[in-house]
Amino acid sequence: xxxxxxIRELGLKQAAAAAWPICLGYFPIGLALGVLAQKAGxxxxxxxxxxxxxxxxSAQFICVAMLTAKASIPAIILxxxxxxxxxxxxxxxxxxxxxxxxRRFLALYSYGITDESFAVNMTxxxxxxxxxxxxxxxxxxANAAWIVATTTGALVGQFxxxxxxxxxxxxxAMFICLLVxxxxxxxxxLTSLLAAAISVAWYLFIPGDSYIVGASVxxxxxxxxxxxxxxxxK
Amino acid sequence: MTFFDYLFLFLGxxxxxxxxxxxxxxxxAHKKLPQWLVDWLNLVPVAILSALLAxxxxxxxxxxxxxxxxxxxxxxxPTLLFALKTRSLxxxxxxxxxxxxxxx
Numbered sequence: 001x002x003x004x005x006x007i008r009e010l011g012l013k014q015a016a017a018a019a020w021p022i023c024l025g026y027f028p029i030g031l032a033l034g035v036l037a038q039k040a041g042x043x044x045x046x047x048x049x050x051x052x053x054x055x056x057x058s059a060q061f062i063c064v065a066m067l068t069a070k071a072s073i074p075a076i077i078l079x080x081x082x083x084x085x086x087x088x089x090x091x092x093x094x095x096x097x098x099x100x101x102x103r104r105f106l107a108l109y110s111y112g113i114t115d116e117s118f119a120v121n122m123t124x125x126x127x128x129x130x131x132x133x134x135x136x137x138x139x140x141x142a143n144a145a146w147i148v149a150t151t152t153g154a155l156v157g158q159f160x161x162x163x164x165x166x167x168x169x170x171x172x173a174m175f176i177c178l179l180v181x182x183x184x185x186x187x188x189x190l191t192s193l194l195a196a197a198i199s200v201a202w203y204l205f206i207p208g209d210s211y212i213v214g215a216s217v218x219x220x221x222x223x224x225x226x227x228x229x230x231x232x233x234k
Numbered sequence: 235m236t237f238f239d240y241l242f243l244f245l246g247x248x249x250x251x252x253x254x255x256x257x258x259x260x261x262x263a264h265k266k267l268p269q270w271l272v273d274w275l276n277l278v279p280v281a282i283l284s285a286l287l288a289x290x291x292x293x294x295x296x297x298x299x300x301x302x303x304x305x306x307x308x309x310x311x312p313t314l315l316f317a318l319k320t321r322s323l324x325x326x327x328x329x330x331x332x333x334x335x336x337x338x
Contacts, residue, residue: 025324032327046240053248062286063247073243081250083282088254089275095259103260110256115279116323166335169309173330175287176310177317182280195281196288203289204298211289216281223277224270 015137018124022116022138023145026057030146032170033060034153035160040068047154051147056114058178059083060150061171062212075208082213090118097125098132105132112139115178187230191223305337 030051037047042064050060059080066076090113098106109132117139124130160167183189199215206214235243291310294301313330320326 025322028324028327032331042240046235046244049240050244050247053244054251056247056251058286059247059251063243073239073246076243077246077250080247081254084251085254086275086279086282087251088258089272089278091255091258092272098259106260107256110259111252113255113259164335166331166333166338169306169330169334170327172287172290172306172310173313173327174323175283176313176330177321177323177326179280179283179287180314180317180321182283188277188280191277192280192284195284196292199285199288200292200300203293204300212282212285215285216278219281219285220274220277223281224274227273227277 011131011134012137015134016141018120018134019117019138019141022120022142025116026142026145027149029057029170029174030149031153031156032167033057033064034150034155035157035167036061036153036170037064037150038154038157040064042067042154044151044154048147048151051150054080055111055143055146056080056084057146057174061174065171079212082216086115087113087118090115090122093122094118094125097122097130101132105136109136109139112136112143114139114142117142119181187223187227190226191219194222195219305334309333309337 034044034047037050038044042050050063054060054063062079062083063076066079091110094109094113098109121130121135121138125135179192183192195215198219199211202211202215289295291304291307292300292302294304309330312333313326316329317326
């Protein structure tokens, strides 16, 4: 009984060691999101509700931006769906390391699959003896940090003057850094440039916010076709 | 917006976020996605991130016109270099905000 307890404690420690960079990274971003949401007119309890029910950083930023632009609720939900569809791939990749695990565990685990927790857990699963419980701890520690940071941001937002500390740039900076993480080769760079060009043209000529979905789907498809041609040509 | 508007919006967002995270893991745990889908999905994140970012850097949103030399674009260059050098998400956000604050 005592030994079992010790093992569990050790697991929690290892999970915390793996999760702290995520939590540290989430804090400024979460604070920025909370402040932006407060500026957009969202009460603190709505920010708390959003972080608990959605737990998806980029989608939450986009939601705040779209609410500021007076977008409709269906448009926000559709954009969230498209933006978070990428997690289906991560979820499939994780399935390799969680074979035969109960559906109830997987249903709970799925809630915490984010770009960051996926990256951390996947690296650990590949390199060492990482257990599913440690992976679940990582997910929930990251989630806790996210909820605290975003709600705090919303609560202190009213004391932060408009445009202070360049907070309006937080989203762009986060996208730039995530882009750097994802540029793992020439085809990724090419897809990124295509998406940038198409989205700007789409944004200029077509009103509304369909440019996000339109440009990303067409750029990914063009990138895929180019990649396949290149492979065949070899 | 009322309490129920927010609840409806976030439940909807939560559902469309949760399902793509849960369904492949729960139901496709022992199956493999077709290779073409994996290849295509691999390119989706960079495409989305670029489509989100580019208009903010190159378009004057008040007039919806093309614009080169916005402070957003100028700040993006050192921010990108910092991200490439450090690969730190939190650090890049703070540096980007600080530079934008200086530029503004």
